[in-house]
Amino acid sequence: MAxxxxxxxxxxxxxxxxxxxxxxxxxxxxxxxxxxxxxLDSLDWFKDRIKxxxxxxxxxxxxxxxxIRETDDADGVEIGAMTTLTEVAEHAGILSxxxxxxxxASKVATPQIRNQGTIGGNxxxxxxxxxxxxxxxxxxxxxxxxxxxxxTAINRExxxxxxxRCVAVNPSDTAPALVALDAKFVIMGGGGEKVVDAEDYFITxxxxxxxxxILEPGELLTSIRIPGTWAGAxxxxxxxxxxxxxxxxxxxxxxxxxxxxxxxxxIRLVVNAVGPRPLRLTDVERQLKGQSVTExxxxxxxxxxxxxxxxxxxxxxxxPLMRNLVKRAIRGTGARA
Amino acid sequence: MADQLEMLxxxxxxxxxxxxxxxxxxxxxxTYSAGYLFRTGTVRAQSGAAGSVxxxxxxxxxxxxxxxxxxxxETLATTLRYKLGLTGTKMGCDRAECGxxxxxxxxxxxxxxxxxxxxxxGRAVTTIEGLADADGTLHPVQQAVVDGAGFQCAFCAPGxxxxxxxxxxxxxxxxxxxxxxxxxxxxxxCCDYNKILDCAMSAADYTRGV
Ligand SMILES: Cc1cc2nc3c(=O)[nH]c(=O)nc-3n(C[C@H](O)[C@H](O)[C@H](O)COP(=O)(O)OP(=O)(O)OC[C@H]3O[C@@H](n4cnc5c(N)ncnc54)[C@H](O)[C@@H]3O)c2cc1C
Ligand code: SF4
Ligand code: FES
Ligand code: FES
Numbered sequence: 001m002a003x004x005x006x007x008x009x010x011x012x013x014x015x016x017x018x019x020x021x022x023x024x025x026x027x028x029x030x031x032x033x034x035x036x037x038x039x040l041d042s043l044d045w046f047k048d049r050i051k052x053x054x055x056x057x058x059x060x061x062x063x064x065x066x067x068i069r070e071t072d073d074a075d076g077v078e079i080g081a082m083t084t085l086t087e088v089a090e091h092a093g094i095l096s097x098x099x100x101x102x103x104x105a106s107k108v109a110t111p112q113i114r115n116q117g118t119i120g121g122n123x124x125x126x127x128x129x130x131x132x133x134x135x136x137x138x139x140x141x142x143x144x145x146x147x148x149x150x151x152t153a154i155n156r157e158x159x160x161x162x163x164x165r166c167v168a169v170n171p172s173d174t175a176p177a178l179v180a181l182d183a184k185f186v187i188m189g190g191g192g193e194k195v196v197d198a199e200d201y202f203i204t205x206x207x208x209x210x211x212x213x214i215l216e217p218g219e220l221l222t223s224i225r226i227p228g229t230w231a232g233a234x235x236x237x238x239x240x241x242x243x244x245x246x247x248x249x250x251x252x253x254x255x256x257x258x259x260x261x262x263x264x265x266x267i268r269l270v271v272n273a274v275g276p277r278p279l280r281l282t283d284v285e286r287q288l289k290g291q292s293v294t295e296x297x298x299x300x301x302x303x304x305x306x307x308x309x310x311x312x313x314x315x316x317x318x319x320p321l322m323r324n325l326v327k328r329a330i331r332g333t334g335a336r337a
Numbered sequence: 338m339a340d341q342l343e344m345l346x347x348x349x350x351x352x353x354x355x356x357x358x359x360x361x362x363x364x365x366x367x368t369y370s371a372g373y374l375f376r377t378g379t380v381r382a383q384s385g386a387a388g389s390v391x392x393x394x395x396x397x398x399x400x401x402x403x404x405x406x407x408x409x410x411e412t413l414a415t416t417l418r419y420k421l422g423l424t425g426t427k428m429g430c431d432r433a434e435c436g437x438x439x440x441x442x443x444x445x446x447x448x449x450x451x452x453x454x455x456x457x458x459g460r461a462v463t464t465i466e467g468l469a470d471a472d473g474t475l476h477p478v479q480q481a482v483v484d485g486a487g488f489q490c491a492f493c494a495p496g497x498x499x500x501x502x503x504x505x506x507x508x509x510x511x512x513x514x515x516x517x518x519x520x521x522x523x524x525x526x527c528c529d530y531n532k533i534l535d536c537a538m539s540a541a542d543y544t545r546g547v
Contacts, residue, residue: 007408007410007411007415008410008412009410010408010409010410011409011410012409013390013409013410013453013455014387014388014389014390015388015390015455016387016388017388021387021388022388024387025387025388036453036456039451039452039453039456040433040451043412043433043451043453044432044433046410047431047432056409056410057388058455058456061388086445109433109522110436110521110522111446111500111503111518111519111521111522112433112436112439112446112447112448112500112522113433113448113522115442115445115446115447116447116448116451116452244521245521245522246434246522
C-alpha cells in the first residue's frame with residue numbers, strides 16, 4: 001500500500017472559519033467535495049489517487065467545532081467534532097466520568113495520530129478493507145463483486161456479523177465506547193440541525209453499501225454529546241491488536257454497567273471490528289439485567305453474543321476472541337486475571 | 338586545542354557543502370513547483386469564496402517567518418524538505434506509519450507527511466534543525482542521543498528526537514514505560530529500541546540537569 005508517489009492529485013482547497021461557511025461550500029460543491037478533519041484517513045485516499053475530490057474543505061479553522069464543554073444536562077459533556085483524540089483522552093471531566101471513552105481514545109494508533117486525528121474523523125472514517133483501499137472496483141467502490149469474500153481472499157480482519165455482499169468492518173476504537181455511553185451525534189446540513197443516537201449514526205451495507213454512516217454529502221458532524229446517564233458507571237474497554245501501537249483493532253469491546261451489590265441493574269455492551277458498524281449486543285444486555293456478576297454469567301453471555309456469527313476463511317479466530325472479551329467485560333479481569 | 342580547531346574547520350567545510358546542496362535543491366524545487374502553478378487541470382477557478390486559499394503563505398518554522406509558495410495538496414514534509422531545504426525531517430512511508438517525519442506543531446508531535454501545509458498556518462513548526470541553540474549548543478535531548486550513541490544508521494533519529502523533545506517538555510521524569518509510550522509512534526528498522534529508550538531516559542536526566 002505504501003507506494004510513494006510524487007504528490008497527491010490536484011484539488012482546490014478551502015479553509016472556512018465557520019460551520020455556516022463550511023456548509024455553504026458543501027452545498028455548492030456537493031459530491032465533488034470532501035470534508036477534511038485530521039486527514040489521516042483522507043490523505044491516504046488522495047495519495048493513492050483512489051478518491052479524487054475536486055474540492056477539499058479543511059475544517060481545521062472552524063473554531064466552534066473544537067473543544068470540550070460541560071452541558072446543561074447534569075454530568076454531560078459536548079465534544080466538538082474537530083477535537084483531537086489526545087484532547088479527548090486527557091480531558092479531566094472525560095477521565096473522571098467517562099473513562100471508557102478516554103481509554104478507547106488513548107488506544108488509537110500512536111501519539112502522533114492522536115495529536116492530529118479528530119473524534120469526528122475517528123467515528124466517520126472509512127473501512128480499512130485493503131481490496132477497497134487498494135482501489136479494487138468492489139461493491140463498496142460501486143462495482144459488483146466483493147474481493148474479500150472469495151475462496152482465495154485474505155480476510156483475517158473482516159466481518160462475522162451483518163455482512164451483506166460487503167464483509168468489511170468498522171475499524172474505530174472510539175465508536176463502540178460512544179455507543180455504549182449512549183452518545184448523541186449532532187449533524188448540521190441544509191435542513192438545519194439533527195441529533196441522532198450514536199447507534200443510528202453507523203449503517204450496514206444493506207442500507208447503503210458505499211457509506212459507513214448516515215452522513216449525506218451536504219452534511220457535517222459538528223459535535224458529540226454524551227449525556228450524564230452513564231457517568232461514573234463500571235466501564236470496560238479492551239482492544240486486541242497485532243502490535244500494541246499503530247494497529248487497528250482485530251476486535252474491541254466497550255461496556256458500561258450499573259451494578260448494585262453484585263447485581264447487574266443495567267448494561268450496554270458494544271463490540272467493534274466484527275461487522276460494518278459497532279455491534280450493540282442488545283439481546284445479551286437484556287439477558288444480563290438482574291443477573292449477578294460471575295464467571296458463569298460472563299461465560300453464558302459470551303456464548304449468546306456469538307449466535308449468528310458467520311466466519312470467513314481466515315477470521316474464525318475472532319469467535320473465541322469476542323466470546324472471551326464479552327466474558328471479561330462482564331466479570332472484569334482485576335482479581336481473577 | 339589544535340585538534341579542536343581542526344574539527345571546527347571540518348564542520349565549517351561540511352556545513353557550507355550542505356548549504357550549497359540545499360541551495361541547489363531549493364532552486365530546483367522553485368522551477369518544479371512553477372510547473373504545477375500553471376497546470377490547473379479540472380480544478381475550477383474560485384474567486385472570493387469564503388475560506389478560499391492563497392498559495393503564497395507565511396509559515397512559522399523554527400522561530401522564523403518563512404514565505405513560501407505551497408500547492409494546495411502539498412504536505413508539510415514536502416514543504417519542509419523540498420521548499421525550505423530542511424532535509425533533517427525524513428520521509429519513510431509517507432503514510433503515517435513510521436514516524437520518521439515527526440515534527441512539532443505548537444509543541445506536540447505530528448507526522449508531517451500526513452498534514453497539509455496550508456493547515457499549519459499560524460502554528461509554530463519545530464523541526465530537528467530548530468533544536469540546537471544559535472551558537473551550536475545541542476538541545477539536551479540531542480546531547481543525550483550523541484552521548485549514548487543511540488542510533489545505528491540514524492535515519493529514524495530526527496523523528497525519535499522530536500518525540501523525545503515533546504516527551505521531556507511534558508514529563509521530565511518519565512518511567513521507562515512512559516518513555517516507551519511517548520516513543521511508540523516511531524519505528525526504527527535497525528531496531529535497538531532498548532538503546533533508544535536508554536537515550537530517552539538520559540535525555541530526561543539531562544533536561545532536569547542531573
Ligand atoms: C496508520 C494509522 C493507524 C490508525 N490506527 C487506528 C486505530 O488503531 N484505531 C482507530 O480507531 N483509528 C485508527 N486510525 C484512524 C485515525 O485514528 C483517525 O481517526 C482517522 O483516520 C480519521 O480521523 P481524522 O481526524 O484524521 O479525519 P479525516 O481523515 O480527515 O476524515 C475521515 C473521514 O471522515 C470525514 N469527516 C471527518 N470529520 C468530519 C466531520 N466533522 N463531518 C463530516 N465528515 C467528517 C472525512 O470527510 C473523511 O471521509 C489510524 C489511522 C492511521 C493512518
Ligand atoms: S469487503 Fe467490502 S470493501 Fe472489501 S472488497 Fe468486499 S465489498 Fe469491497
Ligand atoms: S513518513 Fe510520515 S510517518 Fe512515515
Ligand atoms: S537507526 Fe537505522 S532506522 Fe533507526
